Amino acid sequence: MNSKVFKTLEYEKIIEQLVNCAGSLLGKELCKNLVPSSDIEEIRTMQHETSLALARIYQKGSLSFSGVRDIRGSLKRLEVGSILSTQELLHISKMLDVCSRAKSYDRKDNDETEPDALDVMFQALQPLAPLAGEIRRCILSEDEISDDASPALKSIRRSIGQMNDKVHAQLNSMVNGSARTYLQDAVITMRNGRYCLPVKAEYRGQVQGMIHDQSSTGSTLFIEPMAVLKLNNELHELELREEKEIEVILSTLSSRAAAELEPLETNLELLTRLDFIFARAQLSRSYNGSEPVFNQKGIINIKKGRHPLLDKKKAVPIDIRLGKEFELLIITGPNTGGKTVSLKTVGLFTLMGQSGLHIPAFDQSELSVFDEVFADIGDEQSIEQSLSTFSSHMTNIVNILAKATPHSLVLFDELCAGTDPTEGAALAIAILSNLHRQGIRTMATTHYSELKVFALTTPGVENGCCEFNVETLSPTYHLLIGIPGKSNAFAISSKLGLDDYIIEEAKGNLSQQDEDFESLLADLENSRVTIAKEQDEINHYKQEIEQLKNRLEHKQESLDASREKILRDANEQAHKILRDAKEYADTTIKNFNKFGKASIDSRAMEQERNRLREKMSSVEKNLTIKPTKKTASSKQLQAKDIHLGDSVRVLSMNLKGTVSSLPNAKGDLFVQMGIMRSQVNLRDLELIPDVETVNPRTTRTGTGKIKMSKSASVSTEINLLGKTVDEALAELDKYLDDAYLSHMPSVRVVHGKGTGALRKAVQNYLRRQKHVASYRLGEFGEGDAGVTIVTFK
Numbered sequence: 001m002n003s004k005v006f007k008t009l010e011y012e013k014i015i016e017q018l019v020n021c022a023g024s025l026l027g028k029e030l031c032k033n034l035v036p037s038s039d040i041e042e043i044r045t046m047q048h049e050t051s052l053a054l055a056r057i058y059q060k061g062s063l064s065f066s067g068v069r070d071i072r073g074s075l076k077r078l079e080v081g082s083i084l085s086t087q088e089l090l091h092i093s094k095m096l097d098v099c100s101r102a103k104s105y106d107r108k109d110n111d112e113t114e115p116d117a118l119d120v121m122f123q124a125l126q127p128l129a130p131l132a133g134e135i136r137r138c139i140l141s142e143d144e145i146s147d148d149a150s151p152a153l154k155s156i157r158r159s160i161g162q163m164n165d166k167v168h169a170q171l172n173s174m175v176n177g178s179a180r181t182y183l184q185d186a187v188i189t190m191r192n193g194r195y196c197l198p199v200k201a202e203y204r205g206q207v208q209g210m211i212h213d214q215s216s217t218g219s220t221l222f223i224e225p226m227a228v229l230k231l232n233n234e235l236h237e238l239e240l241r242e243e244k245e246i247e248v249i250l251s252t253l254s255s256r257a258a259a260e261l262e263p264l265e266t267n268l269e270l271l272t273r274l275d276f277i278f279a280r281a282q283l284s285r286s287y288n289g290s291e292p293v294f295n296q297k298g299i300i301n302i303k304k305g306r307h308p309l310l311d312k313k314k315a316v317p318i319d320i321r322l323g324k325e326f327e328l329l330i331i332t333g334p335n336t337g338g339k340t341v342s343l344k345t346v347g348l349f350t351l352m353g354q355s356g357l358h359i360p361a362f363d364q365s366e367l368s369v370f371d372e373v374f375a376d377i378g379d380e381q382s383i384e385q386s387l388s389t390f391s392s393h394m395t396n397i398v399n400i401l402a403k404a405t406p407h408s409l410v411l412f413d414e415l416c417a418g419t420d421p422t423e424g425a426a427l428a429i430a431i432l433s434n435l436h437r438q439g440i441r442t443m444a445t446t447h448y449s450e451l452k453v454f455a456l457t458t459p460g461v462e463n464g465c466c467e468f469n470v471e472t473l474s475p476t477y478h479l480l481i482g483i484p485g486k487s488n489a490f491a492i493s494s495k496l497g498l499d500d501y502i503i504e505e506a507k508g509n510l511s512q513q514d515e516d517f518e519s520l521l522a523d524l525e526n527s528r529v530t531i532a533k534e535q536d537e538i539n540h541y542k543q544e545i546e547q548l549k550n551r552l553e554h555k556q557e558s559l560d561a562s563r564e565k566i567l568r569d570a571n572e573q574a575h576k577i578l579r580d581a582k583e584y585a586d587t588t589i590k591n592f593n594k595f596g597k598a599s600i601d602s603r604a605m606e607q608e609r610n611r612l613r614e615k616m617s618s619v620e621k622n623l624t625i626k627p628t629k630k631t632a633s634s635k636q637l638q639a640k641d642i643h644l645g646d647s648v649r650v651l652s653m654n655l656k657g658t659v660s661s662l663p664n665a666k667g668d669l670f671v672q673m674g675i676m677r678s679q680v681n682l683r684d685l686e687l688i689p690d691v692e693t694v695n696p697r698t699t700r701t702g703t704g705k706i707k708m709s710k711s712a713s714v715s716t717e718i719n720l721l722g723k724t725v726d727e728a729l730a731e732l733d734k735y736l737d738d739a740y741l742s743h744m745p746s747v748r749v750v751h752g753k754g755t756g757a758l759r760k761a762v763q764n765y766l767r768r769q770k771h772v773a774s775y776r777l778g779e780f781g782e783g784d785a786g787v788t789i790v791t792f793k
Contacts, residue, residue: 001036001351001372008375009347013309014283014357021282023065026268027275036354040369043294045117046280046356051291052118053281054358056106062282063105065275067094068268075265078258083251087142089135092257092264096132099125099267102274118277121270126263131256138249145246153245156238163235167195170228182206184220193239194232196222280357287312289358292349292367298406298441299323300346303362307345308352312360316477320346322443323368326462328436330455331445332484333466338477339445340377340413342466346443347375347411368441370409374400377413390418397431404440412444415451425450436460452484552780637682639663644719647688650680656688658717660750660783672717672748677782714738717748725761732762736790740771746791748778753786762788 006012015034022028037043056063069091074084084092106122115123138149147154171188174197180186182203189196191212198220199207209225224232257264283289287308301324304317320342322329331339349359353367376396397412404410415431416424425448432454435442444451455463463484466477639662642648646659650671657673667682718735720728732749739747751758766775771793778787 001038002374005347005373005375006351008377009344009351009373010309011348011351014348014352017286018279018283018357021279021286022275023279024068024272024275025070026068026272027065027279030272030276031279034355036351036373037356038354038369038371040294040296043354043356043369047291047294047353047358049117049277050280050284050356050358052116053278054284054289056118057278057281057285060105063102063274063278065098065271065278067098068271068275069095071095071264071268075261075268078254078261081258082254083247084254084257086139086145086250089250089253089257090139090142093132093135093139095264095267095271096128098271100127100129100132102271103127118274121274125267125270126260128260128263128267131260134256135253138253145249149249150245153242153249156242156245160235160238160242163231163238167228167231167235170231171195171197171225174225174227179207179225189222191222191224193236194224195228196224199223284358287360289360290363290365292353292359292361292365294353294367294369296369297323298327298368298370298439299366300350300368300441301366302346302349302359303365305345305349305359305361305365307341308348308360310341317361318342318345318477318479319481320479321481322346323441326460327439328432328442328455328458328461329444329464329481330432330451330461331443331464331466331479332447332452338466338479341477342464342479343375343377343411343413343443343445347373347409350409368409370441371405371407372403373409373411374404375411375413376400376415377411390416393418401431401434404435404438406439408440410435410440410442412442415444415446417447421448424448429454432461433458455484548780637685637687639667639682641687642669642682642685644721645715645717647715649686649688650678650684651686652680652684658715660717660719674716714742714744716744716746717750719750720758720762721750721752723758725758728758729761729765732765736769736772740792744792746789748783749788749790750783751786751788753784759785759788766790 015032018031018034019028022031037046071088071091074088074092077084077088102122103125106119108119138146140146145153147157168188175183175186175188179197179199182199184198184200187198189198194212196212197207198215199222201214201219201221204211204221204223207223207225209223209227210229211221211223213222214220287306289308300320300322302318302320304319306312306315306317316338318338320329331342333339349361350367350370350373352359354369359365359367376393393416397415400410416428418424419427428444428446428448428451432442432444432451436458452463455461462481464479464481465483467480642659642663644659644662647656648659648671649656650673653673655673657671659669660672660677661670663669663682668679669682670677670679671685714735716739718732720732723731728751736747749762751762753759763775766772766788773791773793775788775790777785778789782789
């Protein structure tokens with residue numbers, strides 16, 4: 001793929017970000033050399049690896065590879081038997097520490113899951129703990145070998161310490177003794193690795209020994225006294241032995257590392273590869289990337305894509321399609337509207353995707369594999385080559401036309417701009433027609449109206465535009481496909497203060513065809529906005545319908561489950577009744593036979609029969625609650641006897657309720673029984689007299705008596721239908737006080753739907769009541785929006 005497009009589409013900036021995400025030098029090197037691939041299998045493999053690493057980062061956090069150094073040179077020296085330095089051995093140890101950390105990072109609690117591609121790489125790592133531990137034990141730092149590296153080294157260093165003590169003791173006796181007057185300073189110094197004393201030059205003959213150095217002025221001589229000459233020689237010998245022993249230790253460690261040469265090479269390769277993969281995942285996380293779906297059909301379908309170099313909090317997501325319904329997309333619109341960004345987004349996404357990098361777009365966005373991506377974007381005017389802007393662009397276009405194939409993606413920004421508009425538009429149409437005939441996927445931005453007409457009249461070519469808000473004189477950066485854009489030059493000029501007569505004169509200079517075309521674009525834009533609003537409303541209604549549907553299904557499931565439980569309990573009860581009846585029958589027959597064979601004892605037989613009768617009576621009482629029958633004195637209810645709000649008893653259910661609707665011609669009406677509202681017939685109702693009944697034994701005075709009276713008379717519902725707002729609120733105020741004093745948990749306020757004025761007034765009133773905990777509109781089956789359910793504190 002041509003390297004020029006990397007700079008044009010700012011792919012190099014993405015690579016810089018990727019390099020910063022890597023932890024090792026070798027990983028950074030792989031990131032720096034990353035280029036797009038044309039092999040779809042390789043692309044899918046890299047994309048899958050990036051997704052696996054990203055999932056681990058979200059689940060377990062990041063994995064650091066900073067301890068991995070480039071030890072390829074050290075491994076080569078081990079092959080030929082060389083001895084490694086302490087620094088090289090420490091680098092090997094640190095790499096093995098990263099191996100161990102990586103193995104722990106990928107360890108899973110459940111081994112039953114199928115290992116993925118990264119699991120295989122992690123499992124192939126060999127931490128070589130004994131080798132790493134031995135290096136850490138022997139080498140404390142790049143400049144220090146541990147005393148415990150070997151017994152010989154420990155013994156030598158002990159001897160060195162003792163010898164140092166002897167030398168210092170001898171010299172201290174001289175400093176504090178007879179030689180004190182000959183010394184420049186009462187200190188012990190070191191020159192050329194030997195312990196010396198600073199002697200004044202005039203007393204050089206007074207201190208016997210070897211001169212190793214003198215001061216810059218010559219006034220001080222650094223003399224090694226003869227008394228410590230032998231001790232210094234022995235100390236020097238011990239230091240030489242120490243160096244030889246350290247060399248032996250490093251040789252031993254190098255031999256052990258050479259024995260593990262193959263695992264070390266494998267570890268280095270795997271850690272570098274993992275660092276490269278996790279760097280791609282870290283980059284994806286930085287801009288909320290997702291794995292694109294690749295095809296080889298030239299189809300691009302980007303969903304809510306954002307340019308990765310823009311601030312993700314401010315960038316406006318765009319949807320871009322190309323290659324399925326149309327192969328050529330022409331984007332128009334005002335300057336700074338986002339046309340060039342849309343163009344670069346498609347090109348950069350293609351380069352990133354084919355490099356194994358995620359793209360900042362919604363899941364299941366589609367990209368196609370292209371052999372080449374060509375882009376002519378920006379001003380490339382060249383003074384050195386005596387090229388104008390138009391000439392420079394035309395040079396690029398000629399090169400693109402010569403190399404583009406049906407497996408290429410071509411991007412043009414302001415095609416054929418910078419020359420005569422008439423000739424430029426004609427030339428642009430000819431270039432795009434040539435690419436379109438070859439089936440080359442192409443995107444182009446332009447201001448030429450002729451290209452808008454070309455897109456409208458040519459199959460396989462589609463218009464697009466970047467939306468612009470004329471009221472605020474600012475672009476919205478939304479890309480709209482299927483609608484040509486307007487330049488909005490007149491509207492922008494008017495907003496900026498250009499006189500109306502100049503704008504009118506400019507409009508007069510437009511041809512009738514141009515004016516009609518601009519009017520058509522304006523009508524299309526208005527229609528689009530209207531359709532978009534209606535679509536939003538339709539989607540909102542669909543969501544509400546879906547919620548209601550789910551709620552009804554849930555209720556139906558609950559009812560079905562309750563019915564099944566009732567039937568199951570009934571069957572079990574019936575089975576128990578039959579079993580008991582069988583036992584009673586067997587007992588009766590047994591007793592009959594017993595009394596029949598013996599002499600008849602009528603008294604005993606009668607006692608046994610009474611016992612069985614009592615037992616059957618007690619069982620019958622527990623079978624079910626029998627419906628209440630009307631008393632002989634009660635008469636059949638008529639429609640005229642029923643009024644809204646009357647208290648009634650539903651005989652078939654033995655439940656009390658309140659009349660919430662008047663009977664129809666068949667005598668059917670609705671009765672509210674608690675939270676259940678059911679339709680019943682007049683024949684199944686009995687009026688409950690509205691009489692205050694107080695138990696004499698519980699009669700109280702004051703507040704207690706009021707509460708008992710209210711509890712016996714207040715209905716669970718108030719009907720405000722047909723009343724004005726003032727009348728309704730006055731009645732509601734008294735009713736709520738009575739219901740609250742009656743300790744009712746909730747009540748039902750019937751206000752109807754109508755214009756909604758009464759409902760709004762009721763709810764505004766309820767909002768101000770301190771003893772009201774909450775209120776809500778009725779649900780399906782409770783009266784819907786015509787009813788408000790009030791819950792007290």
